[in-house]
Amino acid sequence: MGRSALLVLLILALVSWATWVVHADEAELLCACENIKGSCENATCKGDVCFYSWVNMYQERGCFSNEYRLENCGSSFEGFYINCCSTKLCNLRTTLPPVQGTEPPERNLELWIAVPLALLFMAAVALCGLMLWLRSKRTHCRLLGHEEGRDVTMVKVPSGEDPTYGELFDEFCTSGSGTGLPYLVQRTMARQISLAECVGKGRYGEVWRGTWMGESVAVKIFSSRDEQSWFRETEIYNTVQLRHDNILGFIASDMTSKNSSTQLWLITHFHELGSLYDVLQYSTLDPDSCLQMCLSVACGLVHLHTEIFSSQGKPAIAHRDLKSRNVLVKRNRQCCIADLGLAVIHSQSSDDLNVGNNPRVGTKRYMAPEVLDETIRVDMFESYKQTDIWALGLVFWEITRRTIVNGIVEEYQPPFFDMVPSDPSFEEMKKVVCVDQQRPSLHNRMHSHPILSTIVKIMKECWSQCPAARLTALRVKKTLSKLDQEHDYAIDKIKQDL
Template identity: 40%
Template structure:
């Protein structure tokens, strides 16, 4: 029973499909008779044979569009329903066609009139000629043309031969083989490049030129042709007194005088006038400086890498080695050092930079001059200074800072913009052999834009050297768009450096402070303070580094403290500029030198004869009548007061504190 039902359903489907095709063909014929032909007559179409008219399926934008003569939707006298139903349909009194093209496979459908009268598209012209066997298709396209009924070209499916696909496969394999050969050839050339580069270079330099005499290879002397016509030649031997000048230790002396080839002369002339590359006058190329430096040991470490001592052409240099990850910092500091006219005795001298491949990693080298005394911080740890040395150190530092801050005008090629260092501290100041200083580490430096309307490109949240940060940076009140604000912050940091150096100054009754305690704000902060801790000490409590009580009685130190107090003022606009700091110390240093010169002159004016006339001088009795040694007791009190300032007690966590904090004078 079930088998009968299945057979019945299959027969019904087949019959229904045939009936559907018949209904579509009948509907199409009715449409042609009742609607299409009257519409064409109304449109005054006369080039079509209405008795043979039938419909074909057409492909959009190829053989079926508004430009096609037989496009059904293009007839204006049809209603919208018929136009929508026959959207991809064309009418013709000739043939329906189907074309298929391989790689990639594309099939097209369309109409071809009986007289091959088509629109202006080149595709229809080609189809008309192919269907009438007037030409052969050069693209191996397969065509089907029929006129037996409506949509007859759709009844056949074109199957293309696999030949073109196989040919494309062979083409891909050929391309891959060619690429493999090119890669292997490149690898072989790379592995053998040194040998053939040397041979090619030798050939270019030493190939004989027309007019050069022939030479005997072993003795390197010219050959002289004999006059017997046999073409034989023997070496021409120079006199004994001239043979001693023939040397083989250099290319310039490997030929006897007077017979050097022309190409050798040209090469030696080029080498004498250039650095060896032949591209111009002798210059120091940054890409080759790394190969001429021999590192002899590490001397310190910084924010972005290590600092090593090196030897470059007999001169000791400092090599700052950056990690590959810190390349932006390397380029930034190199750019600052290469600023035009950045040459000053109190700014660290820049020599060059290079990228060095060590075999494992790529290092970035920044080469500067080397100072054996190290930084000012290291120098003060091991040495104390007198007042003359103090002026030399601080006056030179102020001079270098003023040079950075000031703008040097000139032409576009010869000027220096105003700059701010932004990281002034004793570890970034080098001590030279003449006990003057040079400012280094310009990695955070900032140049003032040439255009006043340009924005200042800087990191507003930089916190390098937290202990030396100005109050306006700690409390975020600094005007970051005003360039002079950065210079005021430099002056504040410089005042702390002046205080550090003054703590290690020894002159007369003033004794130096212990080196381990000469750190700004160490009494109230940790060794490595956080921003919040420095904000509390500097901004909230308004504390400043402690002052030795004996400084206010010293004839020079009291004036130095006046400069320091002005420079670490909480108001940036109330601070001295770096130029005024240098000028004030210049004046005090000159007065000190004049005073000493006058004292020496007065001492030299007292002759031995004058001393005989004056006779022996009795010491004055400074004690009062009652015998109380007031002056001696005053000196003892001063020494005790200074000892209390110097001898501070260390707590286990690294803090420095005294027995009585209320008795310590606080500034600010």
């Protein structure tokens, strides 16, 4: 009796298992499958629901499980149509209805109401959060302004030092990347700036002094033929960590329409003293000021040439058009390097050399010998850095020429002024620099002062005919920094002796 009962139970178990297997197979509905992803096997798939969809002229057939039925089959909007069905290969011959506005067959009214309400609720919560955050930020700034005894409602230019643009950047919540205002804010800058006066003109276009939020800013308006320079500077400033005391501060880049023509704007910090070229026309320097100017230019060039390895690092950059006109002077007589329209970018990690596609060339008077005789290795980043060092030596020469030593100072002249005409040709510069291997003349007085004699040695090494023999920007900076420290120590010692 016991064996018969056991046999019956075993038979019942087998029947139950077979029934489950049959139903399990039946649960997987066979559907037609067609897509560009290559996920179909034998043009079929198995699931709980078959579907046919049409999205912007692209159709797809396939299947999915019941858990996705509601959200997929209940969707409909312009340019999108889906048809769901639940019988074998029911989506094989389904096509788009004659009228594209046809409602999908399975539509859930509750879903159409719930989704917009949920989105509206989330948007309201986000808006309230943003308003609370802005209020707390404004309160913090107001408290900070009261603590420092200043009015933060309008940023004013300080009388003693350079304009401080920090408050303006705080107002617009920059990301800390050091590349100017957020991109979307930049897109509206031209409408917020009032142009006051034209402060310079050149082949690239014009430079204007403008006002923005009570602060003076420089607006460089590019001519249409120099469009690539605007694109290049915008690209570099927006993608690279360039915030440095000795690099011209970038605020924004914008495109605007004036008098039925498109203007390309580059908005930067404004320095009322103008370029180093302008300052040297009417100002003379003492040796200490000469050292500070040379050191500040070297510091800016070191920052450009140096690649920073970090999560928000910067690639190495070579300027390619360093000259006194592209160096601006701040109120404290520190210099900052400007005009990156010809810059070259290099990243060691990817070994990528980005020279851009700007057809413009550098200034012939400041071109290194290897550029003039066309022997430069254009595929090596070091080559471009070495041409910057050549130009750096010429800028130092311009500064030292206007430095008073023993009551003697020379009038301003550009490099090679006594060897080539005012606008020299490529061939004229090549003959002087490459064939004759001449260098700017140096007055005897420069050898009688420790600061100027050291700078003269640096200049001579920057002018080496062999590019690899020239100093690096970092070596120039370290030598001048050491000279600056020794000079400060000597002055302190003299004061103590007195």
